[in-house]
Amino acid sequence: MTVEQIAKLLDARIICGEERADHEIDIAFASDLMSDVLTLKEDNVLLITGLANMQTLRTAEMSDIQCIIFARNKQISEEMKELALENDITVLECRYSVFRTCGILYQAGISPVF
Amino acid sequence: MHFEYQIEGGNFTRAGFASSEIKKKLKQLNVDLGIVKRTVVATYEAEVNVVAHAYSGTIYVDFDEEKVVIRLVDEGPGIPDIEQAMKEGFSTASSTVREMGFGAGMGLPNMKKNADDLQVSSEVGKGTTVQITMHYQNPNNK
Numbered sequence: 001m002t003v004e005q006i007a008k009l010l011d012a013r014i015i016c017g018e019e020r021a022d023h024e025i026d027i028a029f030a031s032d033l034m035s036d037v038l039t040l041k042e043d044n045v046l047l048i049t050g051l052a053n054m055q056t057l058r059t060a061e062m063s064d065i066q067c068i069i070f071a072r073n074k075q076i077s078e079e080m081k082e083l084a085l086e087n088d089i090t091v092l093e094c095r096y097s098v099f100r101t102c103g104i105l106y107q108a109g110i111s112p113v114f
Numbered sequence: 115m116h117f118e119y120q121i122e123g124g125n126f127t128r129a130g131f132a133s134s135e136i137k138k139k140l141k142q143l144n145v146d147l148g149i150v151k152r153t154v155v156a157t158y159e160a161e162v163n164v165v166a167h168a169y170s171g172t173i174y175v176d177f178d179e180e181k182v183v184i185r186l187v188d189e190g191p192g193i194p195d196i197e198q199a200m201k202e203g204f205s206t207a208s209s210t211v212r213e214m215g216f217g218a219g220m221g222l223p224n225m226k227k228n229a230d231d232l233q234v235s236s237e238v239g240k241g242t243t244v245q246i247t248m249h250y251q252n253p254n255n256k
Contacts, residue, residue: 034215038155039224043147051215055162058130059215062137062158064151079127087134 001025001110003067003090006046009104010094012069016081017090025067029113030102034059042113048101052076057083066090071098115139121164121171123190126214129165132173133158136184139177145250153248156228157184159221160244164188166211168241181230184246193236200226200234 004021007014014021030048031037037047037059046067049056052074060068061083067090070076075093076084084091094101106112117139119132137154145153157173164171168190176183193199200222207217226232231247 032215033218035159035218035220035224037215038159039220039227043151053214054127055129055214055216058134058158061130062133062151062154064147 001105001108003092005108006069006105006110007092009108010069010092010096010101012092012094015076015091015093016084017067017088020066020088020090023066023090025110027111027113028102028105030098032098037063037065040113045113046105046110048098048105050074050098052080054080054083056080057087057089060089061087068092069094069101071096071101115175115177117175119173119175121161121168121173121186121188123165123167123169123171123188126165126210129162130158132175133161136175136182139175140182143177143250149248149250152228153182153184153246156225156232156246156248157186159225159228160184160186160246162216163221163244164190166207166214166216167191171241180251181247181249184248186244186246187241188243189241192238192240192242193234194238196234196236 025046028046032051047065048069050072069092071094073095140150168188171188174185202223203219205219211217229246233245236242
């Protein structure tokens with residue numbers, strides 16, 4: 001599924017990385033605990049989180065995560081956006097809860113990491 | 115090649131800057147991306163630990179033809195029982211650290227999982243030194 005299709009399903013806004021909207025995503029992981037995200041060995045994982053701070057972006061950078069959905073209506077700061085742009089990370093903001101976001105994406109065929 | 119980076123205790127906004135720089139340099143050296151990821155995940159965990167627990171620290175990075183050695187030396191409270199700190203789930207992190215998405219007692223175990231070699235030494239009341247060694251071509255790629 002592409003980032004664009006995901007954004008449509010979740011009624012989410014693509015904050016940055018729109019030029020990569022055709023990027024394909026197959027697996028996702030949801031967590032507010034960055035320590036858990038850092039244990040993932042898989043690449044090209046979509047991260048769904050409600051934790052909006054600089055370390056979310058840094059964790060994505062180190063874990064080679066190319067797309068993050070900030071759920072629960074969390075909004076990212078300008079500083080976070082700059083870091084996302086610098087590292088080619090696509091960022092979406094979504095009004096839905098993490099549970100609802102995950103439910104919609106799971107139903108649409110996105111697989112869990114484990 | 116030798117590089118040094120300063121870390122400021124408590125400054126979470128800047129945490130990860132050094133790991134990010136190391137990642138760029140490893141990519142320039144055309145190191146396998148899986149090894150790059152393991153290196154920067156281990157380094158970032160260690161960098162976050164310095165920010166979370168110490169007053170200040172320095173990262174010394176030495177690249178040679180076969181490997182990179184990353185040494186994080188901090189001035190801080192130190193670790194009284196390293197064996198206990200290496201156990202998954204053991205944490206002394208503050209609520210501020212937990213609010214940043216860390217402090218679940220997974221840092222040191224995850225560093226060990228990712229590093230080719232990890233050395234931790236500490237003196238209570240003085241500080242901690244963490245050394246991560248990564249080979250560019252590891253026959254036992256984890």
